Amino acid sequence: MNSRDSILAAVARNQPARQPLPEVPAFVSEEADLAEKFARVAVSIGSKVFRVKDLEEVKQILLKEYSGARRIVAAFPELADMAEASVAPGADPHTFADVDLAVLPAQFGVAENSALWVTDTHLPLRVLPFICQHLALVVPQERLVPLMHQAYDVIGAQEYGFGTFIAGPSKTADIEQSLVLGAHGPRTLCVFLMEKL
Template identity: 40%
Template sequence: MKPTPADTDARQAILDRINTKQVDIPPLPDVDVDRVIEFDQPIDTFIEMLAMVGGQAHQVDSQRDVRALLEEIDVFRTATRIVSLAPDSVAGTIDATQIDDPHDLATVDWTIARGEFMVAENGSIWIDGNSLPHRVLLFIAQYLAIVVPRSQIVSNMHQAYERIENFSARFGVFVSGPSKTADIEQSLVLGAHGCRKLQVFIVGDL
């Protein structure tokens, strides 16, 4: 049901009151860096943690190797609607920068995104919002692939949050594994709210 002008005015009045409310925020705790986890082989840990949450990682020497590995996946070979934000690795069939309405991306088969760095302790990748013509590209595609430099990895989230302070985008997100839920009958379902499968390509020449 379409909201009426009265509903819109009431909602805006509530938001305006919230914005004028001053909330005292306690200071963040100091982190003892000597007690923060570090990994001797962070890449190996990242791959292991990503697999635990349903993702799959591939180590490749060159961006040219990404397409070859994707071609081994049936659902990529048959895909017709591909948005690539990493054109040096994979050429796309849709130019998302020419799309004004994100709803037009509802039938995208694959999004190929660029990751800035990896986090070993939880198998996540930071995506800078400036690389996304539309935020929804990470979540609306049936399948997601992320290309990330092998040299760009941190051990833990404390280090990760220090890294993202240097990014200027108003939006960014940590991505790890395909979407999943087990709310219904305690049965695990992958791809419930986002991509069915996540492929991560750790590239040596980026």
Template identity: 50%
Template sequence: MKQDIQDHANQKLPLQGAGGAREAILAAVLQNQPELQQLPDIAFLKGDTEGAQEKYITTLTTIGGKVLKVKSFDEIKALIPQHFNADKRVVSTLTELSDIAELNQGEPIDPHTLEDIELSVIRAHFGVAENGSVWVTEDLMGQRVLPFICQHLAVVIDAENIVPTMHEAYQRIGSAKTGFGTFIAGPSKTADIEQSLVVGAHGPRSMTVFLLG
């Protein structure tokens, strides 16, 4: 393709019209495809599953989050008033918490009605020890905005659902199809302005993970 373009330049040949030029470029690209290569083996990059849970706790705590180990939803119910202002608006997607929180499971609503949420409690598919994140898809969020519009975010994950690194995380996600999914790690924060750390700049001021089981 480079040679074709150079020939045009050297010989001062008129370039084809827009459509013809496009076809010529695509044909040249097609004729110069590299040979297929096997994907590299990255198995050596996988982490240690043995200490994944403790590493997750350390990592999330380091980036400003909090982890509370619990054995049941009853423990979660007891801990919420201790760590959050339960007198303000608490919204959850979990039916197990419907007696202490407003239930939101994705029914169509005006997102502006969620502007005064003090605490959102949702589930996550799994956590990642490498960066302290959780993987959440829209089927677990109720509303897409729910984990981001609240003052405080609490996430419930099963203790055995901690993977060591992002390599295992993407393997676990695989080819699953979802409209929206995101990794969330710690409270919202930024240090763009004057290198001064601001927590809760554009999202929750805190993130707590209830490690269930």
């Protein structure tokens, strides 16, 4: 037996006894209107929030809010007349360095902190939410959960290769203690709470 195997065998013999997981209390939110709570928190951290009926309404708002955007990429075929709506699988991420606006779906949102769960299930390219100058996320209003505790219950039941929570535009105050937007990602975040997707 070599030294590596003897070390691993010693570690395996000296494992602590298994303990049952602790009981986690059921966390309950007192908030009646999750969309209102989500919007209030999202605005307080720098996002814009719009309640919309459908993707046509999303398109009209985007055309107004981002009229100067030169390159728009969207994960919605319904927006193909204003954006690149089909990204080739395996596309070189470096070719998206000039994206002004990315319009992407979020699987659900969390009312307590306005975090939106985005996975590679519906992303044309993983880098898009981070490399664009401006980000717009669309989430069905009925897919809001009150607290992060419920969010982790939802995530635990899903299968995905990549997932991230996004809340607000990218910001940091590490640079000379001045707030800088867009230092590590999009400068703005626009959230569309849609009645139905």
